[in-house]
Amino acid sequence: MDAVSAMRKYISKMIDDSGPGMKILLMDKETIGITSMVYAQSEILQKEVFLFERLEVPGRESMKHLKCVVFVRPTKENIELLIHELKAPKYGFYYIYFSNVISKQDVKCLAEADDQEVVREVQEFFGDYIAVSPHLVSLNLIGCRQNGQWSQEGLQRCVCGLTSLLLSLKKCPVIRYQNSSEMCRRLADSVKQVITREASLFDFRRSDVPPLLLIIDRRDDPITPLLNQWTYQAMLHELLTISNNRVNLSHVSSIPKDMHDLVLSADHDEFYSANMYNNFGEIGLNIKELVDDFQVKSKSQAKVESIADMKNFIETYPSFKKMSGAVSKHVTLVSELSRLVAQYNLMDVSECEQEVACHDDHSQSLQKIRSLLHNASIRNLDAVRLVMLYTLRYERHSNNDIFGLVGILRKRGVQEEWIKLVNSILDYGGQKVRTSELLESQIPINITKKFLRGLKGVENIYTQHQPVLISLLEQLLKNKLKESSFPYLGASHLRERPQDIIIFQVGGTTYEESSSVHNFNKMYSNNRILLASTCLHNFKSFLEEVDAATRYSLRGASNNN
Structure with a gap:
């Protein structure tokens, strides 16, 4: 399973199938990003592509001597723009490729607009996602959660992206989902409906062990995107x-x-x-x-x-x-x-983060956080990060001082919208929401301070934390993932350990989790694991995610991934 190779094949085919001669590549805002992730502009130029244009940009120059390869998402807006384009064509011939399934009605509308018979091809190429790396896919979407439920736009985009990914990889999977998350269940249902409705598209050669699609929720692990990273x-x-x-x-x-x-x-x-x-x-x-x-x-x-x-x-x-x-x-x-x-003293900040996330010594953690919050060289961003981690770790501790730490944030002049998110993180991923053992109590141990060079695993003081995803993958690969927590959708069940695993994380994933998947793929050569998600978080974008989820608003993430 290689998302980059799948996307490159589609783009190569759509350009090559238009035949020899100079051509223009006409895309929309999203397909430009999709294409640029897997093909360098210099590579496409070698395929006789003379020019790159945006469908929505008005006033494009008419060049009848060029062929036009169109690669766009099958949205209502793009269909209307294409109808307008075909009524007054600027190029000699059009080869139109949609990144997902297009309705028969939309095809009929395009045919009716093609009075001058310039359209030579209309096809569906299932490339409706961002292939970040062979094992990592993003939809560049922040804020699809509203009051614990899907926004209509967010659900539709995730269904389109996920079904497109399955089709491009030629996988018709057995589906499991996180039982504690209504959003996971609804996405699983919606994907299954598309698979059923488009049964002919998903009619691939069956393997001995069917592929698995596991849909999980970011809220079960709000710690990972809060941490500073060292890879x-x-x-x-x-x-x-x-x-x-x-x-x-x-x-x-x-x-x-x-x-x-x-x-x-x-x-x-x-x-x-x-x-x-x-x-x-x-x-x-x-x-x-x-x-x-x-x-x-x-x-x-x-x-x-x-x-x-x-x-x-x-x-x-x-x-x-x-x-x-x-x-x-x-x-x-x-x-x-x-x-x-x-x-920004990030090594001191990171050491404190890891201590809060991986050990249970309230007094020592509180003392270190207070000390760092009074350090002027620490960024406000990291100050908020530390207080959020403390809030998640000690929300039910009898002597917690969340109120006092928030007071220090105010004295530092931290912006009020960030301070409000300290309480919002509990609504987003507090103990009443989570089902995983996110913050296991450990006996404090003395870890010799060492710099990062050559160190791996928990012996490195800055990289002790492990995402919940690692535990899920370990259980999956042992075929021990609890069905009560992650039920199957429908009658299909896997009796054997799955070989091809696609994990979709609602609410965003991180490069730390991507690195974990990369390591699993190296360790288990007989398994192929792909991680897909609504977006790729750093701490700033995760703050947007939490804010959107608790304010019930939808925000695009085109510039955050």
Whole structure:
């Protein structure tokens, strides 16, 4: 199961099927993001794509000599725009591909609008999701929860994205869902209805053990998105924000303009691919090796003393230039991460977070949090993070001082909307909501402080916490996940351990959980696990999620993932 490969095949086919000759690629706001995640613009240009345009942008130039490949979501707005486009076509011929199922009525409307008979193809290609990596999918949607229930728009988008993912992977799964979550049950029901209604589309060759779709709720683990992260990819998203595989550094005055918009693609960046799941200490060592290697190759490139040397330089220049760009990019990113870690005392903050999340020593945790809240170098964001963690951990402790900590936040000048979220986090994911053993009591143990280099697992003081997802996956792979907590939908049951597992997390997932899935896929070669979700959270976007859930509003997340 590889979401990136599935999406790349669709995009390649739609461009190649239009035949030879120069063409334009016409997309909407969402399909531009979908396409850019799996194909570099330079790659698409090699396929004779002359121009990229947005369907909703008015005043596009008429170029009748070009073919037009259309890739859009089958929304009401896009159908209306296409009808308008076909009545006054700007291009020679149109090859139209929808990212999901389109109704017969909409196809009929398009046919009636095609008076000049410029449409050569209308097809459904099921690419209605963001393929972040082979095992990770997002819908870039924040705030689909309203008063504990789905918003109409949120449910519809998740059903479309999830069924599209199943179709692109050619999976007709057995479905299980989190019994304590009405939203999970309703999404499971809605997906099953689509599978039943579109039975011919889901008529794939059956495997000995059917694939499994497990739908879970973010509210069962509100701790994971509250924590600072220490693996490269997760740190980048937490401190700099990754949006559709791009990091924007234009707000950092010390960084040159050519480094303001950096692309992070595991397919086109060997260093990122090799290090995205490594911890920060390892990254520092690996960056040094990358720079040293580059310096050696730079000196060899400088020795152009003969025709043979010149020929060798020309032949190796593209890879040399690519390496130069990778070195500059990652040195810039790691330097900025290091600056932020030092400036905001994030190692002290993270140590306190891990102690609250993983150990049960109320007095010591409260003392450390108070001390950090009085430290002026700690960001208000991290101050709120610590108080939220304390609130979740000790909400029912007889001597908790949530009120006092909130008072310190006010004295610090923390914005009131953030302070209100301290209480909102209990409504979102407090003990009355959760069913998992999120915060198991542990006897405080002495953990030797060590820097991150080369350390893994709970021995590293900064990475002791494990997401609830890990426990769920362990139970699934042992075929021991309780049916009372995660019932099957309908009559289908799995008697054997599933090999292909798709997990959909309502309310957002994190790069920490993605890293866990990556590690499971490495450890269990006979299993294939894919993690999909409404969005990819860092702490800021999770605050939006909690706010939306408790204020009952819907917000798009196109710039937050």
